[in-house]
Structure formats: C-alpha cells, structure tokens
Amino acid sequence: MKIRTQLMFIAAATLLPVVVFSAVALNLLLEAERNAALKNLREAARAMALIVDSELGNADAALRVLATSRALASKDLRGFYEQAKSADRGPGSWTLLFNYNGEQLINTLLPFGNTLPSSADLLRVQASKMELKSVLEGVAGNRTYVSNLLKSPLTGRLVTTVNVPVQLPGDMKYLLTETFAADYFVRVLSHGNIPSSWTLAIIDRDGNFISRSRGADQLIGKPARPELIRAARDAQQGQIRHLTLEGVDSYDVFVHSALAGWTVAIAAPADQIELSARRAVKLAALGLLAAVLMAAVTAALVSRSLVRAIAGAAASAAAIGRAEVPAESITDIEEIDKLHAALNNAGILLRQELQSRQRAEAEREALLGNEQHARQLAEQQNTAKDQFLALLGHELRNPLSAISGAIRLMQMQPAGGVNPQHLLRAQEIIERQSKHLSHIVDDLLDLSRMSMGKISLNKKPLDLARVVKACVDALHTTGRTSAYTVSVAVESAWVDADATRLEQIISNLIGNALKFTPAGGKIDIKLKAEAASHTAVLMIHDNGIGISSELLPRVFDAFVQGVAQSDKALGGLGIGLHLVRQLVQLHGGEVSLMSAGADRGTTVLVRLPLLSEEARQAVVPVTAETAGAAPLSILLVEDNRDAREMMAALLDMHGHQVIEADTGEEGVLRALEHKPGIAIIDIGLPDIDGYQVAARIRSHPALRGTLLIALTGYGQLADQQRALGAGFDYHLVKPVDIDRLMDIIRGNSAASRLSV
Known part of the structure; x- marks a missing residue:
C-alpha cells in the first residue's frame, strides 16, 4: 500500500470520530440553546407573576390598613372616604365599602355623597363569581379574595377586585374592595423588560384575558386559546407549543399568581427561540465541513511531498552503500533536510535545543511570576471589597443607630413634659447624622458617575480664597474644629471652577486632616497664587498620625484608607481622596500628598490653573444691593x-x-x-x-x-x-x-x- 493511501486512511480514521462526536455535540448544543432560551422565558413569566402578586399584595395590605381606620369604627364615612381616596393606587384603581347587607357605602370613583349603584346590581355582577355575604361572614377564614374579570355596573368597564372582609367590635361587618380597571394591569406589565416580539398575557381563572400586550383593546374579556387554558388548569406552571391567536407558532410558558390564581403567560415565537441555536449549529457544521475538506487536501499535498522526499533519501542511502558521496538534496521537508546534515549539525542542533529550552524556562518563570502577581492583585481587590462592604455596613449603622435613639427620645413623653435640652439635642443628632448619611450616599454616587464618565462641571469664575474660608467657617459652625488649632492664611486666587465640587474637594481634605489628627493637634491651611506657573496652590498640613510608606503609593486609590483615631465619631469609606483626585483632574489641576511616615503628619498640595486676567476683569462683583x-x-x-x-x-x-x-x-x-x-x-x-x-x-x-x-x-x-x-x-x-x-x-x- 502506498504512503499516499495510508495518509488518506489516517486522515479518515482521525476525522471519523470527530465527525460522529461533533454531530452528537451539535445536537446537544441545539437542545441546550433551546432550553436556555425557554429558561429565560420561564424566568420572565415568573417575574411578571411576581409583579402581579406585588400589585395585588400591596392592594391587600392597603385594604387591611384601612380596615383598622378609626373613622370606619366610628362610622365617620366622610372621614373614611378621604382615607380610602388617599389609599387608591393611581389611575384605573378605586376603593369601595359595603355593609353586611351588601349595600354600597363608599365608592372613591365618585365624590362623597353621590348616588351609588344598588346592591342588587353589584350582586348580579358578582353572583357567579363569589358570594358577598359569605365573604362578609368570613367563611374563607378572613382571607383575601381576588375576583375574576367582571363588568362594573357603575362604569361599564371590565374590572377585577381585591376583597377583604372587615370585622369590627359591636358586630359591625363590612367588605372593603379595591377595584382595578382591566387596563391597569396593561400599564403595570408595560414596565416589564421583555422583547417586543413576545406576547404577555394575564388570564383569569375562567380562562378570560385580563391583560394582553398585543390586541388588548379587542381581546380583554375574551377567552384564551383552549389548549393553553387546559394546560394551565392541569399544572401550576409549564409550557406548550401552539399557534397564538395571531397564528404565530410559539412556545407559551405559563405560571399562576400565588394570590389570585390567575395565569401569567408569555409566548415567544418558536423561530426566535431556536434562532440562536440554529445559527450556532450551522456555524459549527460549516466549521466541521471546512475541517474535513482541509484535512483531505492537506493529506494529498503532504503525501506527494513526502513521497518525493523519501525517494531522495533512498537515493542518498544507496549512494552511501556504493561508497559514494551523496549529492546534496534540498527538499521542502525540514526533517529530510536535517537527515542529510545530521552528523555535521548534531552539535549545533544540540546547542540550539539547549538555548531553546532555556528560553522556554525563562518564559515559563515570567508567566508564573505574572500569574502570581495577578493572583495577589485579585486577592487584594477581593479583600478591599470585603473590607469596604463591612465598613459600609458600619458607616450606615452608626448614624442610623443615633437617629433611631434620637427619635425614641423625642417620642418619650414624661409626666413633666419633654426636656427642651433633650429635644434640642435629639434634633441636632438627627440633622448631623442625616447629613452624614447624605454625604455617604453622595460620595458613592459620585464614585459611580466618575467611573462611567458622567460627572459634569458647572464652571464659573470663583475666588478660591472665599471658598476655602467658607469651608473652614462651616466646620467651625458644626464644632468639628473645636478640639484643634486651625490656622488659615489665604490670598485671593481666581479660578474657573465648579463651586460645589471645589467645596467637596476642600471639605474632604480638611475633614481627612481632622480625622487623622489627635485632639489638640494643629492644622495649617495656606493658599497662594503663583504668577510664574499661573497656578493657584492650596496646601493643607497637619501634625497627625501621618501615612506609612506602604500605604502612600495607594492612598488615592478607591476603598483605600488609613486607620482613624479610636475616639473619632465619623469613619469613612476610603473613597474621599479618590474622588478628590478625579475632581481636581477634571478641573485641569493636580493633587499630591506627602508624609514622612507614621506620626509625622501629612501635607496635601492642590494645584489649579489661575483664571486669566481678562476673564477676571469680566467678573461682576456682588454688592450689598444684590x-x-x-x-x-x-x-x-x-x-x-x-x-x-x-x-x-x-x-x-x-x-x-x-x-x-x-x-x-x-x-x-x-x-x-x-x-x-x-x-x-x-x-x-x-x-x-x-x-x-x-x-x-x-x-x-x-x-x-x-x-x-x-x-x-x-x-x-x-x-x-x-x-x-x-x-x-x-x-x-x-x-x-x-x-x-x-x-x-x-x-x-x-x-x-x-x-x-
């Protein structure tokens, strides 16, 4: 058998299992892609059912809160009407109140005192759906009852109702009903993030549409497809494949509302569900076919070159057998060429192999070092994340705890009346801690906006000296500087900047100096305008705990911070300096931080471009009249x-x-x-x-x-x-x-x- 034939057999034997297993894999891929798409469809249906249950649950909760109304207990129907009106859930929703005899007492759809439909009309609407008197008597164990789709005798619109029986002292029994127009749920479900090609529907227990994303005007109140109704009756959740009312071959996934028993169904065209799977299978099949063709062509070309090279090697061997010097033979196969020059080039090849191995070992060591560095970086980032989450919880709980205690103090009413000093102290605590919570949230939002490049500046000419003084005065007013010696030496320096962001930068830097300086320490704040560099230079120096050499290179990174003094009431999230650097850079400036080490203080320098003299001349001063x-x-x-x-x-x-x-x-x-x-x-x-x-x-x-x-x-x-x-x-x-x-x-x- 010729070598060309053997190579073709080798290629065929190699590709045969690849083809077989590829076919199996392609089939599995098709099934997996289809299942993944259907899983997404089921998750979307569950999410929609949760939205429906959330709306019904909120209505139930609101009705049960209304059931405890003092106005209802005292039969103050006008007062109860106002409460019920405020509890309505927006357009398409209103509240009704019935007495034990089924008479309608309140309907928030109409002004109080208007003539209401008779109880006979309402009973005719609900007679086939529920027994009003049974609900009033609490036969269902005081459980909420959600109706199917009904026709309102007042408006003639299709509605659904949430009904809560009310039992009050003195044998007073009522029925509270929250009524939803059918288009209410159309608006509710329109917020669901589903593709426009999908069809979303809510079906009541009788199989009639309550809401539908397609053809709602014509189909609300009409029955759904019989096969979908049968499937929904037989199972709590599931899926079928059928033709929708529009005649589209679709996968229809359904689940049931836990509160109402309604069916929430989402239909997606079968072509769309299987599109990605078919595309993936087609691409893989084309790749497999290309691989087979390439293997066959390569085998043919290689076999022809190999036959020629072996024939030349055989001729050289025959020449050696005849004690002849083989003629030089250059082929297109590297191995055959090496065979001819093996003895002469053995030493060279060995040295080349050794050098190649050394290079490979060096590359492997470099890769290993990079991998270890990347792992350490990932571990550091993960640790920083965990520390940030723990610190965030601590930072949120502290002010919340203080606010909760202050509120409790304000709620206490001793016999002699509220202590004015305690009340004032509680108000100060709530105000201070609320500002602290707002500051935390603002910093987190600024960090998020900064990372997405959504921070914008509202620049205008400002005297940086006035901004610095205002920030220091604000700290004096709050009492944060009372335990420190703060010196301020500033000269006028006009810049083009955002006033709010400048205050944020300066307050962060001064706040850091206060936080990391023990009580009794000193903080120096200086501002000067350097004409030579056309730069405003702000320096903030403290004699606090300083920064270690290990922390100094990372001090401007997010979620990195030093250890504050144990007696400080305010901590931090380690994002202040990161935001400072970003904001300074947005203003075209730069910020640097220096420290000689632990317990040797810290100096921060902020440099911002000065405003040109022409722009400075154009600034209109604020006068007493303005x-x-x-x-x-x-x-x-x-x-x-x-x-x-x-x-x-x-x-x-x-x-x-x-x-x-x-x-x-x-x-x-x-x-x-x-x-x-x-x-x-x-x-x-x-x-x-x-x-x-x-x-x-x-x-x-x-x-x-x-x-x-x-x-x-x-x-x-x-x-x-x-x-x-x-x-x-x-x-x-x-x-x-x-x-x-x-x-x-x-x-x-x-x-x-x-x-x-």
Whole structure:
C-alpha cells in the first residue's frame, strides 16, 4: 500500500470520530440553546407573576390598613372616604365599602355623597363569581379574595377586585374592595423588560384575558386559546407549543399568581427561540465541513511531498552503500533536510535545543511570576471589597443607630413634659447624622458617575480664597474644629471652577486632616497664587498620625484608607481622596500628598490653573444691593403631604408666601391664578408629571419669567438634562439641601429687585 493511501486512511480514521462526536455535540448544543432560551422565558413569566402578586399584595395590605381606620369604627364615612381616596393606587384603581347587607357605602370613583349603584346590581355582577355575604361572614377564614374579570355596573368597564372582609367590635361587618380597571394591569406589565416580539398575557381563572400586550383593546374579556387554558388548569406552571391567536407558532410558558390564581403567560415565537441555536449549529457544521475538506487536501499535498522526499533519501542511502558521496538534496521537508546534515549539525542542533529550552524556562518563570502577581492583585481587590462592604455596613449603622435613639427620645413623653435640652439635642443628632448619611450616599454616587464618565462641571469664575474660608467657617459652625488649632492664611486666587465640587474637594481634605489628627493637634491651611506657573496652590498640613510608606503609593486609590483615631465619631469609606483626585483632574489641576511616615503628619498640595486676567476683569462683583433677599410668592407642587407641609413651613419661616398644590393639574391652575415668582415642582406626581407641569407653565406668556425648580429623587445626568429640557431652571435632588435652595431663592429675589 502506498504512503499516499495510508495518509488518506489516517486522515479518515482521525476525522471519523470527530465527525460522529461533533454531530452528537451539535445536537446537544441545539437542545441546550433551546432550553436556555425557554429558561429565560420561564424566568420572565415568573417575574411578571411576581409583579402581579406585588400589585395585588400591596392592594391587600392597603385594604387591611384601612380596615383598622378609626373613622370606619366610628362610622365617620366622610372621614373614611378621604382615607380610602388617599389609599387608591393611581389611575384605573378605586376603593369601595359595603355593609353586611351588601349595600354600597363608599365608592372613591365618585365624590362623597353621590348616588351609588344598588346592591342588587353589584350582586348580579358578582353572583357567579363569589358570594358577598359569605365573604362578609368570613367563611374563607378572613382571607383575601381576588375576583375574576367582571363588568362594573357603575362604569361599564371590565374590572377585577381585591376583597377583604372587615370585622369590627359591636358586630359591625363590612367588605372593603379595591377595584382595578382591566387596563391597569396593561400599564403595570408595560414596565416589564421583555422583547417586543413576545406576547404577555394575564388570564383569569375562567380562562378570560385580563391583560394582553398585543390586541388588548379587542381581546380583554375574551377567552384564551383552549389548549393553553387546559394546560394551565392541569399544572401550576409549564409550557406548550401552539399557534397564538395571531397564528404565530410559539412556545407559551405559563405560571399562576400565588394570590389570585390567575395565569401569567408569555409566548415567544418558536423561530426566535431556536434562532440562536440554529445559527450556532450551522456555524459549527460549516466549521466541521471546512475541517474535513482541509484535512483531505492537506493529506494529498503532504503525501506527494513526502513521497518525493523519501525517494531522495533512498537515493542518498544507496549512494552511501556504493561508497559514494551523496549529492546534496534540498527538499521542502525540514526533517529530510536535517537527515542529510545530521552528523555535521548534531552539535549545533544540540546547542540550539539547549538555548531553546532555556528560553522556554525563562518564559515559563515570567508567566508564573505574572500569574502570581495577578493572583495577589485579585486577592487584594477581593479583600478591599470585603473590607469596604463591612465598613459600609458600619458607616450606615452608626448614624442610623443615633437617629433611631434620637427619635425614641423625642417620642418619650414624661409626666413633666419633654426636656427642651433633650429635644434640642435629639434634633441636632438627627440633622448631623442625616447629613452624614447624605454625604455617604453622595460620595458613592459620585464614585459611580466618575467611573462611567458622567460627572459634569458647572464652571464659573470663583475666588478660591472665599471658598476655602467658607469651608473652614462651616466646620467651625458644626464644632468639628473645636478640639484643634486651625490656622488659615489665604490670598485671593481666581479660578474657573465648579463651586460645589471645589467645596467637596476642600471639605474632604480638611475633614481627612481632622480625622487623622489627635485632639489638640494643629492644622495649617495656606493658599497662594503663583504668577510664574499661573497656578493657584492650596496646601493643607497637619501634625497627625501621618501615612506609612506602604500605604502612600495607594492612598488615592478607591476603598483605600488609613486607620482613624479610636475616639473619632465619623469613619469613612476610603473613597474621599479618590474622588478628590478625579475632581481636581477634571478641573485641569493636580493633587499630591506627602508624609514622612507614621506620626509625622501629612501635607496635601492642590494645584489649579489661575483664571486669566481678562476673564477676571469680566467678573461682576456682588454688592450689598444684590446680596439681600426679598419675600417672594412661591408655588409648591408636592403630592407627599408631610414633605409639602414641612417645606411650606420652612419657606414661610423665611418670610415667603407659599401656594400649595398636591397634583400637577392643580399646580398649573394655581400658577395661572397667582403668577408666582418661583415654582418648586416635584417630578413624580399622581396625574401629570413635573415635566408636563413645567412645559404648561412655560407655554403661558404671563408665566415665562417664573423661576422653575425641579425637586426629585433622581439625580443622574440624564435626569438633569431632561429637567432642563422641559423648562426647569434648576434641578435639585431629594433630600433637598435647604441652604442650596435658599441660595437659589435669594439669588432670584435679588435679580427681581435689580430688574425693577
């Protein structure tokens, strides 16, 4: 048998098991990809069921809270109506109250006192679904009952209800019902993050659609596919493959709501489920085919070259047998060429092999060293993460514990009345610790924004000396510097910077000096303008515990910090200096830190570019005429009653006239009626959001001069941009910084007075 044939057999024998096992692997891959896609579908269905249960559970909890109402117990139906109205869960939801005889007493969909549908109408609607009297008597063990899809006799709309029986002293029995319009769950489930090609549906226990992401207008109240209804009745959860109502071949995964027994189903087109699997199998099959063809071609080419090379080696061997010097033979096969020169090149080859082995060993050692370094770095990072999480828990628990104790102290009512000193102390603790919690959250958010490159600066010409003095004065006011000697020597140095970020930088650095300096220590703060380098240089020096040589190279890294003094009330998360460096660099400056070692103090230098003389000349100084504040008419739109009352009280204490509104529509009407100078508007309102309120106010010529301030819990850059795009002048994040708000109001008051 020729060598070419043998090589072809070798290639075939090698590829045969590869082909067989590849076919098996491709089939397993197809099945695995399909199962993975179906698993994602099941997880999405469970998530949607949890959302439904969460809505129903919240409604149940709200009804049970209403059941304990003193107004209900005292038969004060008007007072109870107001409480029930405030408990409604937004558009598409309202609350009803029935007495033991099934008579409807309250319906928050209508104003109090309006004529309500008769009990006979309601009983006709619910007669086939539940026995109202049985619910009132607590036959179900006082358990909540969730209805199927019903038709409301009041509105004629399709609704579902959550029913809670109420038993009060004196044999008073009621039924509390939270009613949801069918489109309520359409809005709830629209927040689910599912692909647009999937179909999401909620089906009641009778098999009728409560909600559906496709064709909701035509299909709500209509029965689902029979095969899906049968499958849902036979199992708590599962999946089927069938044609949807749109005629699409789909995998349909279903689960049941734990509270209502409804079926939550998600259908995904079968082509989409199997698309990635088929693509992967097709790609793998093409690769296998290419490998087979390449192996066959390679075997043929190699066999031809090998036959020629062996024939030449045989001729050389024959020449040696004849005592002849073999003729030089150069082939395209390295091994045959080496055979001809084996004796002459043996020593050279041995040396080359030794050198090659030495290089390989050196490379292996280098790789091993890199691997060990990477492992150590990973261990250090993991340790830093664990330490950060433990420290974060400690930093959060400390202020929360202090706040909890202060609140408990304020709640105690001794016979002689509250001790004013204790009350004042509790208020100071709550204020201080709340600011500390806010500082922790702000630092964490700044770190996240910095890592994503979402920090933006609001630069303007500033005298750095004034900012330094303001930061030191603030620390003096809070008493944090009372145990230290703080010297301040600053000269005017104008920079183009963000005032808030400058304060954050300086407060962090001075705060670090206080934290790592024992009581009785000294802190020197100096600022000078270096004309030669056109740089403002801020130096903060302390005689505290210093920084070890091991820690110094990593002191600006995130989550790295030294050991604070044991008597310090405030700790830290190890991100302050990291943020300082990032913020200084954003301003085009640089920061450095020096320490001679433990117990030898620390010096921090911050260098920022000075403002050009032309830009400095253009700065308009603030005069006494522009620094004052005049009373203003302020519109406050906030749906949270407690927050609105507290903010109104604060503004009133500053001498301003406050106009209150708890909805967006009311806020627009009040603005048109009173034409306020300033409007503080919450973004999340029950009817229209704050962006729409701002747009409507801006659309009226008489209100275009009104200063609009957005007040929200969302503080990302996208939220700020959206607020400004809607017409707001300022974007403030809850909990609002009262000093910052008052500065804005005073600035607007001064501007108004100058324009008169």
